[in-house]
Amino acid sequence: MKNSFFNKTVSRRSFLQDCGKMTSIGALSSIISLKMVNQVFAARPSGSITDYKGLVCIFFHGGNDSFNMLTPGLGSAWDNYVATRGNLALPQAEMHRIVDSVSGQDYHVHRRMEGVKNLFDDGDLSFVANVGTLVEPTTLSQMQNSSVKLPYGLYSHNDQQKQWQTSISDTRSGSVTGWGGRMLEILNDAANNNATAAVNLSxxxxNLFQDSGSSIPFSIKGGVNSLDLYKSNSSIKDAVDSDLEKAYSTVLQNHHEHVRARSIEQTExxxxxxxxxxxxxxxxxxxxxxxxxxxAIYIKAQGVDGLNANRQTFFCSQGGFDLHGEGLDAHNNLLQSVSDALVAFNAALKEIGYHDKVVTYTASDFGRxxxxxxxxxxxxxxxxxIVMGGPVSGGQVFGDYPTLALGTMTDTGRGRQLPTTSVDELHASLxxxxxxxxxxxxxxxxxxxxxxxxxxSTQTPIAGMFG
Incomplete structure (x- = not known):
């Protein structure tokens, strides 16, 4: 491409920031500097991180009924579950029993998640119990007395999805950046100094999780095929190339065309x-x-194609969890799909030699x-x-699994559980x-x-998650 702006020398960091931007997205956000983050960059020598680590978020949109995904074990704990859940209680005989490898406590995994049960037993997967958004440690009495600050928009899909992806629960407007995006901003120059591909793939x-303000997720939804029309229609290609060759009078216009050119190059x-x-x-x-x-393909490519990205994030999702009236059957099918996909991904990481370098975790708007x-x-x-991967201490249920009887110190009404582990503690551990x-x-x-x-402190908030 002959665009004079495109051919100007552009820093590696600018290139990677621009890779995530497509022409349909305003380019102005890429000009905005993250002043706080920039203060940290100086402490990280460029290229100083040479090992690979990938973090994969799987977001369950709608709010997963996760106390049917991981249920209590035997005895009174199971009896409380059955009494509270009523017609939503699953038959114990159809569930998959697991035992925490450290505490010896028993639980059950959903009847359609045999694959997850096997991953747990093999030490490749663990659970984190009763996680939710919190501003500060909170007891039921403090909540009832209004003596603590609570997250904005409890029980609201949009607010809680945003808080899970930003790790900011104490303001509705707050930061418009994601915690994964801010993390890559800090590490990018040290870890991805020679990277030739986008490092925040979705x-x-x-999504908001990967958005840092100066870099947004590079979408590969449905495969990287956004150039099909550009390649197959000569008139469209000529028009686009003509735009890219122009010299514009404003910085914003020039930057927009630079972003578009970089996006085409990255997509190819x-x-x-x-x-x-x-x-x-x-x-x-x-x-x-x-x-x-x-x-799995893009993780493998780091070694095979020498893309030189030592830190990457990935965002995947599964919708359909907002089951107000569809009952057990729809949830059964969703969890079967999740289980099968996790089993395959875990096996693929072992196949390509990255099992000990990648951590996958799940998130959702809220419990039910x-x-x-x-x-x-x-x-x-x-x-x-769920947390999964070679670096995770597998076969455990981290955190405090609550008693599922009504009227307990974690029951905020109708069995809505007051979190005993905060989203912030999960994110900080990761x-x-x-x-x-x-x-x-x-x-x-x-x-x-x-x-x-x-x-x-060197002991992570969720103690023992990584050994």
Whole structure:
């Protein structure tokens, strides 16, 4: 391409920031400087991080009824579950019993998640119990007395999705950047100094988790095929190329065309990678299965094609969890899909030699009410999540799994569980493994972390998650 602006020398960091931007997105955000983050860059020598780590977020849109995904074990704990859940309680005989490898406590995994049960037993996967958004440690009495600050928009899909993806719960407007995006801003120059491909890839389209303000997710939703029309229609291609060759009078116009040119170049690169990188492990032909196969392809390409990205994030998703009236059948099918996709992804990472370098975790708007509304559930608060990968201490249920009887000290009404582990603690534990230091770096990634974790501590907030 002959655009004079495109051919100007552009820094590697600017290139990677621009890779995530498509022409349909305003380019102005890429000009905005993250002043706080820039203060941290100087402490990280360029190219000083040479090991690879990938973090994969799988977001369950709608609010997963996760106390049916991971249920209590035997005896009174199971009896409380049955009494509270009523017609939503699952038959114990059909569930998969698991035993925490450290505490010896028994639980059950959903009847359609045999694959997850096997991953747990093999030490490749663990659960984190009763996680939810919190501003500060909170008891039921404090909540009832209004003596603590609560997250904005409890039980609201949009507010809670935003808070999970930003790790900011104490303001509705707040930061418009994601905690994964801020994390990459801190580490990018040190880890991805020679990277030639985007490091924040999303097979699920746009998301807030990977948005840093100066870089947004590079969408590979449905595969990298956005150039099909550009390549096949000569008149469209000529028109686009003509625009790219123009010299514009304003910085914003020039920047926009620079972004578009970089996006075309990056899309062509990723398309070539997808066409020429093979994964032998079979994946289910499902929405989530297809996304995770794409993630495996681009992780493999780091070694095969020398893309030189030592830190990457990926965002995948599965919708359909807002089951107010559809009951058990729809949830059964969703969890079957999740389980099958996780099994395939775990096997693929072992196939390509990256199992000990990648961590996958799940997130969702919130948990659900334990009591039924007749045919389904309503919006809740705390819920159970999955963490998977070689770096994770597998075969455990981290955190405090609550008693599922009504009227307990975690029941905020209708069995909506007051979280006993905060989203911030989960994110800080993941970020610490990823390479974020527990100092001002961590405070930029997880702004409220000092309400839950002491600066300088080397024991992660969720103790033992990474050994």
């Amino acid at each position: 097979p699920s389209g746009s 690169l990723l398309e070539t990678i997808a066409d020429n990188t093979d994964i032998a492990t079979p994946f289910p032909n499902t929405y989530l299965g297809k996304q995770l196969r794409q993630v 009410s334990l009591t039924t509304n007749g045919g389904g559930t309503d919006h809740g608060w705390g819920g159970n999540q 970020a610490y493994w990823y390479g974020i230091e527990n100092n001002n770096e961590m405070e930029l990634v997880v702004p409220n972390i000092r309400n839950f974790w002491t600066s300088g």
